[in-house]
Amino acid sequence: MNGESPSNSASDTSESVIDGTSDTSESVIDRSSSARVRQLRRTWRGFRANSLASAGLVVVSVVVVVGVFSYVDEALFDSALIKAVYYSPFEPRFVPLEGPSPAHPFGTDTLGRDVLARTIYGAKVSIQVAVTAVVVAATIGSALGVVAGYAGGVVETIVMRVVDVMLGFPALVLAIGLVAALGFSLTNVIIALGIVYVPQFARIARSTALSVSSEEYVDAARALGYSTPHIVFREVLPNCISPLLVQASLLMAFAIIAEASLSFLGLGVQPPTPTWGQMVSDGSGYLTSAPWISLFPGGAIFVTVLGFNLVGDGLRDALDPRESTERRF
Amino acid sequence: MNYRHVAIRVLQTVPVLFGVSVVVFIIIHSAPGDPVVNLLGIQATEENVAQLREAYGLNEPLYVQYLHWISGVLQGDLGQSITRERSVSALILSRLPATLFLAVASMVVATVIAIPAGVVSAVRKGSVSDHTVTVGALTGISVPNFWLGLILILVFARTFELLPPGNYVSPAANPVESLKHVLLPAITVGTAYAALLARQTRSSMLDNINREYVKMAKSKGLSSRKVFVRHALKQALLPVITVAGLQFGYLLSATVVVEQIFAWPGMGRLIWSAVRQQDYPTVQGTVLVIAALFVFINLLVDMAYAYLDPRVSVS
Numbered sequence: 147m148n149g150e151s152p153s154n155s156a157s158d159t160s161e162s163v164i165d166g167t168s169d170t171s172e173s174v175i176d177r178s179s180s181a182r183v184r185q186l187r188r189t190w191r192g193f194r195a196n197s198l199a200s201a202g203l204v205v206v207s208v209v210v211v212v213g214v215f216s217y218v219d220e221a222l223f224d225s226a227l228i229k230a231v232y233y234s235p236f237e238p239r240f241v242p243l244e245g246p247s248p249a250h251p252f253g254t255d256t257l258g259r260d261v262l263a264r265t266i267y268g269a270k271v272s273i274q275v276a277v278t279a280v281v282v283a284a285t286i287g288s289a290l291g292v293v294a295g296y297a298g299g300v301v302e303t304i305v306m307r308v309v310d311v312m313l314g315f316p317a318l319v320l321a322i323g324l325v326a327a328l329g330f331s332l333t334n335v336i337i338a339l340g341i342v343y344v345p346q347f348a349r350i351a352r353s354t355a356l357s358v359s360s361e362e363y364v365d366a367a368r369a370l371g372y373s374t375p376h377i378v379f380r381e382v383l384p385n386c387i388s389p390l391l392v393q394a395s396l397l398m399a400f401a402i403i404a405e406a407s408l409s410f411l412g413l414g415v416q417p418p419t420p421t422w423g424q425m426v427s428d429g430s431g432y433l434t435s436a437p438w439i440s441l442f443p444g445g446a447i448f449v450t451v452l453g454f455n456l457v458g459d460g461l462r463d464a465l466d467p468r469e470s471t472e473r474r475f
Numbered sequence: 476m477n478y479r480h481v482a483i484r485v486l487q488t489v490p491v492l493f494g495v496s497v498v499v500f501i502i503i504h505s506a507p508g509d510p511v512v513n514l515l516g517i518q519a520t521e522e523n524v525a526q527l528r529e530a531y532g533l534n535e536p537l538y539v540q541y542l543h544w545i546s547g548v549l550q551g552d553l554g555q556s557i558t559r560e561r562s563v564s565a566l567i568l569s570r571l572p573a574t575l576f577l578a579v580a581s582m583v584v585a586t587v588i589a590i591p592a593g594v595v596s597a598v599r600k601g602s603v604s605d606h607t608v609t610v611g612a613l614t615g616i617s618v619p620n621f622w623l624g625l626i627l628i629l630v631f632a633r634t635f636e637l638l639p640p641g642n643y644v645s646p647a648a649n650p651v652e653s654l655k656h657v658l659l660p661a662i663t664v665g666t667a668y669a670a671l672l673a674r675q676t677r678s679s680m681l682d683n684i685n686r687e688y689v690k691m692a693k694s695k696g697l698s699s700r701k702v703f704v705r706h707a708l709k710q711a712l713l714p715v716i717t718v719a720g721l722q723f724g725y726l727l728s729a730t731v732v733v734e735q736i737f738a739w740p741g742m743g744r745l746i747w748s749a750v751r752q753q754d755y756p757t758v759q760g761t762v763l764v765i766a767a768l769f770v771f772i773n774l775l776v777d778m779a780y781a782y783l784d785p786r787v788s789v790s
Contacts, residue, residue: 311494315766318728319746323499323762326750327506403619407732410621411747426622430736433629444622452617459613 182384189388192464199460205453209446212266213273220270228263235263235420243436253438255428264420265443271409271421272450275336276401282340284394287347292383294348295355296374305348312345318404325413332415335408339401350393354386361385392462399454406447422447480781488774495766496548500541503759514557553760558752563760566745571764573643574741576653577730580661582719585669590715592669593676597684597711598703608673615670620729624663624736631659641737660737664729668722675718679711686710713784720776724769 193199219227225234233239233250238257246253252261294305312320324338358364359382367381408414409423417424422443429439511527512519528534532543547554553563596608632640641660644653683689684707692702731743742761749757 307490307494310491311498314491314495314770315498315762316724316727316769318731319724319762319765322731322746322750323502323758326753326755326758327502329507399617406619407621407728410619411732411735413747413750423619423621426619426625430625433625434633437629440622440625444619444625447619447622448617451619452613455613455617 185388189461189464193460196460196463198456199463202453202456202460205449206457209269209450209453210273213269216267216270217274220267228266232266233260233263235259235267236418243432243439245436246438252442253436255425255439256432256436261425261439261442264425265422265446267420268422268425268443268446269450271332271415271419272402272405272447274332275339275405275415276398276454278336279339279401279405280343280394280398282336283343283397284347284390286340287344288351288383288386288390290344291348291351292355292378292386295352296359296378296382302352306352309345309348312342313349315342317342317400318407321404321408322411322413325408330413330416332419335405335414339404342404343397343401346393346397347390350389351383351386354389355382358382358385388465392458392465395454395461396458399451399458402447402451402454481778484774484777484781488770491770492767495770496545496763497541499759499763499766500544502762503755504537504540506753506755548763553763554756556749556754556757558749558754558757563757566757567742567760567764570740570742570745572645573739574727574730574734574743576643576646577657577660577664577734577739577741578723578726580654580657581665581668581726581730582723583665584658584661585665585672586719588665589669589672590676590712593673593715594680594703594708594711596673596677597680600681605677608677612670612673615666615673618666620663620667621732621736623666624660624733627659627663628736641739643739643741660733660739663733663736664726667729668726671722671725672715672719675715676711679714680707683707683711713780716776716780716783720773723772723776727765727769 193203215227219225225236228235236259238259240250240254240258240260242254242256242258244250244254244258250260250262252265255261255264290305294302315323321335321338321342324341325334328334328337364377364381367377372381405414406421406423406426409421410427412424412427414423415421425443426440426447429436429441429443432439511524511531511533515523515527532540535543544554551564553567555561556563556566559566592608592611596605599605628640631638638659639656642656644656646653680703684703686707689702689707692706693699697705730739730741731746733739734741734743735747742765746758746761746765748754749761
């Protein structure tokens with residue numbers, strides 16, 4: 147936090163720019179990366195000061211930990227860990243449709259499986275799909291958008307027309323079309339949602355890259371004779387990160403709902419793997435007699451999505467200077 | 476209204492619609508398995524398969540198949556359903572009214588809640604009502620609609636028996652009954668949409684409240700209510716209309732899921748059953764029609780925007 151005061155660094159920069167030697171351009175570039183670190187610290191401070199955003203981060207962290215636990219437990223230990231302390235999410239060994247009780251806090255489902263154990267395991271698919279799909283979409287979309295924004299011309303026109311076409315589909319309808327063709331499985335749901343969210347990132351990356359490309363340090367890098375890929379991925383892209391990060395956390399919230407919607411419709415990950423959407427659907431026929439089957443996993447979706455939205459909103463507020471000046475009044 | 480802008484905007488939709496049709500075609504044709512074998516069953520003889528492939532034009536190169544399909548589409552022929560003895564166009568025409576009715580009802584519900592909530596929230600910034608609206612909007616965006624729908628059915632249809640749990644009744648046949656039946660599904664679909672609109676209304680009202688012209692109107696001695704409604708709200712609604720159009724896709728996506736819960740015989744259930752039965756021509760047709768509808772709505776929104784805001788020029 148003990149960075150130089152802003153006035154100092156500003157005068158340094160202007161002096162060195164006036165200087166105009168190659169040495170100076172290097173220092174402009176260095177300045178841009180240290181400014182980035184300062185901005186990240188400022189963002190983090192702003193984020194922490196926002197109690198709702200911090201609460202969201204706690205929720206998201208808990209769900210991610212539960213998801214990772216279920217993943218490791220199922221993949222490496224054949225569900226031995228959860229069985230050691232609780233019940234198996236898969237074995238139908240209890241009385242079906244039993245209401246919540248100390249033994250089964252979330253009750254049991256139609257086949258006599260513990261709903262809490264299944265809700266814990268449901269976090270696995272939700273987190274896996276949301277994180278992977280958004281990372282895939284962010285990687286492809288940001289790369290396309292930044293290249294389009296920096297290069298301009300024909301490349302930009304082609305990328306943006308494809309983006310326009312993709313945005314011509316309502317997201318979930320496109321996802322349904324894709325899983326219809328690919329088949330209903332975990333990988334295909336990830337591929338489908340990954341494709342659906344590419345244009346959102348491409349659009350944001352392009353508009354940010356457009357404004358970043360006219361910055362001094364990009365000119366400096368160009369003057370230094372750096373290669374275009376170097377400029378695009380080392381200079382332009384890192385400076386477009388903030389809005390992309392906000393978009394990523396908000397899209398995770400959408401991805402969790404989208405995955406749950408596909409599962410609810412029976413077009414997502416298939417049984418016996420428990421998913422929250424599928425569990426809500428399983429209980430929908432027993433609404434009056436056993437509402438807990440649907441209510442608890444649905445509540446888990448709600449809380450997780452709320453967490454991601456709080457984090458996204460908090461990030462946006464911490465990064466958007468317009469919003470913070472408004473708050474000063 | 477600027478007619479040149481309108482004409483250019485209409486022309487711009489043509490390549491988008493063309494792109495949409497290509498994407499739909501490619502997606503459906505990348506499905507694994509031979510559609511003819513799917514149709515005839517695995518016991519079909521090779522001769523039968525070859526005959527039918529020929530009849531459906533499946534031996535042609537892909538672009539010829541596309542041209543064949545798209546020329547049919549332009550004449551209103553979306554092909555034949557594999558699992559039902561009807562044309563895809565007829566199936567869609569029979570389902571479209573229910574979906575449109577639900578979408579419009581949801582939009583009405585959402586607007587009636589969102590605009591006043593957003594205005595109050597902005598005008599009384601920092602008050603209890605502002606916080607209520609902000610938290611409400613966040614909740615509305617985060618709640619999965621299928622879960623909300625089930626809760627509404629449980630509370631209003633099963634426990635208190637106030638409203639029927641969906642089931643479409645045509646508004647032409649019985650307007651009152653039909654409104655009763657559409658209320659729960661419309662609230663379910665409209666909640667997230669309302670949340671998005673309320674957020675946008677709040678932020679664009681805030682943008683406008685501090686502008687010079689609002690201060691000017693106030694200093695002229697107009698009551699603040701008049702100033703907010705006549706001046707600020709009118710300007711603030713422009714971005715809200717844009718968001719309403721862009722998020723209409725969200726509304727269409729939501730109806731696909733919500734129709735399932737409320738036994739609503741619309742496009743969503745049609746897509747769902749077609750996907751389950753691997754009825755690819757129907758999937759292809761319904762996805763195309765929904766996307767086209769979305770593109771068309773966005774075109775209308777842009778025109779409404781151009782009509783309301785004379786500053787808009789061709790970009």
